[in-house]
Amino acid sequence: MNLCDIRTVREILAAFGTETKKGFGQNFLINAAVPEGIADACCDDRDSVIVEIGPGIGCLTAELAKRYKRVIAFEIDRTLIPVLKYTLGSFSNVEVINADILKVDLVEVLREKAAGERVSVCANLPYYITTPILMRLLECGHPFDSITVMVQREVADRLCAAPGSADYGAITASLCYYGAPKKLFTVTAGNFMPAPKVDSAVVRIDLWRDKPVKPQSPELFFKVIRAAFGQRRKTLTNALSTAFPELSKDALTAAVTSSRFTPSFPLRIGIPVSDAASCSLGDRYVTCRSSSSGSGAYGAEFSITGTPFSWARPATLVSCSVTPSVASIRIRHTSLRSMARVARRTEYFSMSSSTLDLRRMPAVSMKTNLP
Numbered sequence: 001m002n003l004c005d006i007r008t009v010r011e012i013l014a015a016f017g018t019e020t021k022k023g024f025g026q027n028f029l030i031n032a033a034v035p036e037g038i039a040d041a042c043c044d045d046r047d048s049v050i051v052e053i054g055p056g057i058g059c060l061t062a063e064l065a066k067r068y069k070r071v072i073a074f075e076i077d078r079t080l081i082p083v084l085k086y087t088l089g090s091f092s093n094v095e096v097i098n099a100d101i102l103k104v105d106l107v108e109v110l111r112e113k114a115a116g117e118r119v120s121v122c123a124n125l126p127y128y129i130t131t132p133i134l135m136r137l138l139e140c141g142h143p144f145d146s147i148t149v150m151v152q153r154e155v156a157d158r159l160c161a162a163p164g165s166a167d168y169g170a171i172t173a174s175l176c177y178y179g180a181p182k183k184l185f186t187v188t189a190g191n192f193m194p195a196p197k198v199d200s201a202v203v204r205i206d207l208w209r210d211k212p213v214k215p216q217s218p219e220l221f222f223k224v225i226r227a228a229f230g231q232r233r234k235t236l237t238n239a240l241s242t243a244f245p246e247l248s249k250d251a252l253t254a255a256v257t258s259s260r261f262t263p264s265f266p267l268r269i270g271i272p273v274s275d276a277a278s279c280s281l282g283d284r285y286v287t288c289r290s291s292s293s294g295s296g297a298y299g300a301e302f303s304i305t306g307t308p309f310s311w312a313r314p315a316t317l318v319s320c321s322v323t324p325s326v327a328s329i330r331i332r333h334t335s336l337r338s339m340a341r342v343a344r345r346t347e348y349f350s351m352s353s354s355t356l357d358l359r360r361m362p363a364v365s366m367k368t369n370l371p
Contacts (some may be wrong), residue, residue, distance in 0.1 A: 025126020156201035
């Protein structure tokens with residue numbers, strides 16, 4: 001039975017008198033390569049127990065059952081329970097539980113059904129409930145090995161955003177406290193029935209065995225994160241003053257300064273700072289020192305190296321604008337055109353953070369004070 005064949009899906013739904021429900025965010029996969037790819041990538045240990053959230057009619061569940069020791073699937077839609085009994089009837093290692101993952105005592109269920117076993121999570125999450133489910137999984141206290149989710153692509157971009165980028169926010173910082181997220185691949189809208197209006201992406205989060213950050217008060221840690229990113233156009237001090245009205249402005253300023261930020265540190269992460277205050281051009285690199293306008297000097301110094309640069313010498317740097325994650329460089333250089341004819345040409349380069357060599361200034365993403 002091909003559970004990703006669109007005709008088969010329609011026949012099964014019709015036979016059981018049900019249909020896709022927008023209220024549950026149901027979009028069934030109709031490309032077999034997608035659940036196969038998710039199942040292959042979601043866990044490294046074939047002896048693991050997989051917790052699946054939202055199995056639908058079971059196309060991903062079946063692929064998980066073929067690869068792993070057992071699958072415990074939570075489905076909120078009671079009309080799909082008989083469908084799943086039919087589509088997954090040939091698998092003895094699958095258990096379907098009709099429950100809301102946000103209300104079930106997941107730790108107790110796993111203590112009863114997977115005590116002492118390695119457990120990973122795999123889920124296709126509706127856009128409107130992605131963050132609550134993710135945080136529920138992360139905060140429940142069970143030591144999952146990994147959590148793999150398929151979410152809207154823009155949500156995936158936020159989950160995996162680099163520090164200092166426009167997509168980096170409270171959910172990113174909170175997620176990185178628990179583990180290391182990585183985007184695996186994109187799933188276009190045409191792979192679903194009914195087709196959503198946007199593409200999706202698969203993200204895997206490998207949870208820390210030993211957290212790199214160990215705050216004295218996790219509650220205070222997350223409160224600061226929510227406050228800092230809650231009003232991104234405010235300075236850090238002003239953003240925190242909203243969440244901590246009991247603290248004076250001087251106390252907050254002292255706390256921010258002791259954390260090696262400036263009191264007027266802008267939280268407009270990803271919004272371009274001004275053109276570079278100084279730039280130097282090398283044979284295959286550009287070194288930029290950027291600063292913001294106004295009082296106080298924010299910025300970063302870093303070198304950009306690598307194959308994108310192929311200009312001939314001599315060359316002149318025209319302009320360089322810098323953000324924490326992108327550098328845009330305009331260079332005028334002399335090049336040969338049609339044999340010995342010399343022409344002046346201006347080239348424009350825009351590099352993402354993956355191309356930036358940040359070894360000289362690891363704090364570039366934080367826009368720290370220049371010395």
